[in-house]
Amino acid sequence: MHALTKQLTDYMLEKYHLTDYVLYESSYTQNKMNDQTGYSFETFWIPRGTSVIEEEDGTMLPEGTVQIAINPVTKRTTTLSLHGQILVHSVPNDLRDISTRIAWLESETSMIHGTHFILEKDDETFFSYVSCYDGVRLSPGCFIHLTLTENGQLDELFIYGPHPLDHRVESKSFTLTLEEIESLTKQQIKWFSYPKTGNQYAHTVAEAFVTQEASILVPSKLDFTSSIEVNDVLSWTGLSSKTHERYPFQSGETVTANDVITQTEHPDFRPIPQETADACRAVIKDIIQNEYSADSGQWMLRHIYRQDPYLAVTLSHAHPTSYVDQHRRITILLDAKTLHWIDLVDNQELQTVFASVTAPELEDHQQDIIFNALHPYLSLTPRYVFDASKGHYVLCGLLNSNHVFLPATNKVILLRDL
Known part of the structure; x- marks a missing residue:
């Protein structure tokens, strides 16, 4: 394992307390953010004692799989997807309360609500935010999509686009x-x-x-x-x-x-x-x-x-x-x-x-x-x-x-x- 890969996986283990998981797969991807080159480190973690099922039309990951992607330079999380009713450290058990939800998003994104991102759509279990500068939206900008289960648990956090703190x-x-x-x-x-x-x-x-x-x-x-x-x-x-x-x-x-x-x-x-x-x-x-x-x-x-x-x-x-x-x-x-x-x-x-x-x-x-x-x-x-x-x-x-x-x-x- 490359030293950088080891450093990033150890960071994820510590941040989300993935002690009951094993790293199944990891890869680096490259993307374009305006005129800059960006990178992502993408991982799949499966619960210990489980295994994947290989099928003709693809791979079936076990219940409880956690998908995490981070920016390998800033270590900001860009994807956090939970495949099943599971709890992950540092993620509130119920994100339906607006104060809890905003506080968690601010901690995950290093952005301040109202200054760096604002709400675009609220659909009970789906929330879409867009990046801004002092409340004025950026184009093109960063999109934050947050999906919850019916009981308010995290289903998926997905962040895409240029981070407002990385551009002048x-x-x-x-x-x-x-x-x-x-x-x-x-x-x-x-x-x-x-x-x-x-x-x-x-x-x-x-x-x-x-x-x-x-x-x-x-x-x-x-x-x-x-x-x-x-x-x-x-x-x-x-x-x-x-x-x-x-x-x-x-x-x-x-x-x-x-x-x-x-x-x-x-x-x-x-x-x-x-x-x-x-x-x-x-x-x-x-x-x-x-x-x-x-x-x-x-x-x-x-x-x-x-x-x-x-x-x-x-x-x-x-x-x-x-x-x-x-x-x-x-x-x-x-x-x-x-x-x-x-x-x-x-x-x-x-x-x-x-x-x-x-x-x-x-x-x-x-x-x-x-x-x-x-x-x-x-x-x-x-x-x-x-x-x-x-x-x-x-x-x-x-x-x-x-x-x-x-x-x-x-x-x-x-x-x-x-």
Whole structure:
């Protein structure tokens, strides 16, 4: 057993008093939290004197198994799952009382309720919390899901996402108003069709994060990855002289204790060399040329991005002529090392669903009518959003509406009532 693994398992033994358990399985995993690489040490503990049952469709763990995952650097618990009606040291026997529940969560997460996390959903036996900074929610942020049994005992604690104490936040006062962003709000008026006789349309203001300088900020995803924007139209004559067979899916490299010690960067963060992008383009052109031989000049290679252990390539119509064409996508997976063809996904089936959909054209006065109708139902709430270009969270306003305008009746209703 590696020294780090021994240290972490001893820590779990001491914290949760697992003296009546034996370690059945442990492993390290690697994840992406905004622009940082994170690690997790995951374990399964089974009661002494029990054994697992190997079946054709998987392994059945015995009653009383305890699943624990921690951050190997900070030692914060990220998963605590109890398989059965069992009690674990340091976990209250009944978590239905709000004071008991909050105090325990604060001790487990190193966060303070109201300052670092707030309640999002309360469903008697299920509680969902989201991370915040001085009460203002973070996007993307940390999620805390707590599930209890009917008698209030812990069933599962699951924590995922960037810990608010591990990322820098640019603290500011929120001063943005709806009046300041009227022009931008009108640009966010979007339409969609809904299943009613006669091909009905509805309009709403699409959710957006607006900086205090009145510009839209697209938040970084939790799965931030290296990518290259290509925007290259693929043209050819005839079939390609090269054919590519599909290879089976494969898993990424095993994460080790040494990776944790050296803080090895996640593979998805590695830049894509230009020579790799060029070679990737050549393979993609061969595949498209053979699979869509009659479509020369109709497909544009948009992006190449990492999706360990693959390179993912997205293509769309080079010259869309309809609403459906605008949303047509092809995604191709290649092995990141060999560029072997792994998979191809085409969303062409959406064309059947939206074949009769045409985008309504709005005159300026119609847009004003929709904006004025929806304006009373707009909200602008403060939200800290991670800005990858700056490497920290900045204060924005979340522009949102849960209402829609129906041009057929000139009425505004709740989105959920459609």
